Amino acid sequence: MKGQEEVVKEVLDYIEKNLEKEINLDNISKNIGYSKFYLNRIFTTHTGITMYKYLQNRRLTVAAEKLVKTDKPITQIAYEAGYDTQQSFSFAFKQMYLYPPKIYRDIGVFMPKQNRISMCCLYISNYKFLARIKEIAA
Secondary structure (H helix, E strand, C coil): CCCHHHHHHHHHHHHHHCCCCCCCHHHHHHHHCCCHHHHHHHHHHHHCCCHHHHHHHHHHHHHHHHHHHCCCCHHHHHHHCCCCCHHHHHHHHHHHHCCCHHHHHHHCCCCCCCCCCCHHHHHHHHHHHHHHHHHHHC
């Protein structure tokens, strides 16, 4: 049986490889071989964010980069980010980046909001955090 960290890494890899494809929690759980409830619980425990929110944030971050670095139409970027309409994309984008996609493109500065989570760094930071908590508690 795989350890939880290994399973979370598989989920992260699967999400990253399929960002521009039509994926959801059911697809992820079917591909990884665990229930979506179990996967979401261990994913959230190890990363601090739900699988759905991570997927959404990663897609919006990639979309923000495309807005600044390409001339693709906003509707195409919205579709590639997994949104059915430009309006729903614009609403989600503005919630994350505080500007609508057109204005963000005009500003021309890409600021990633959700980088890919690296499990190796996560363990180190969690270890330091837990060590500090134990130190304070003692």
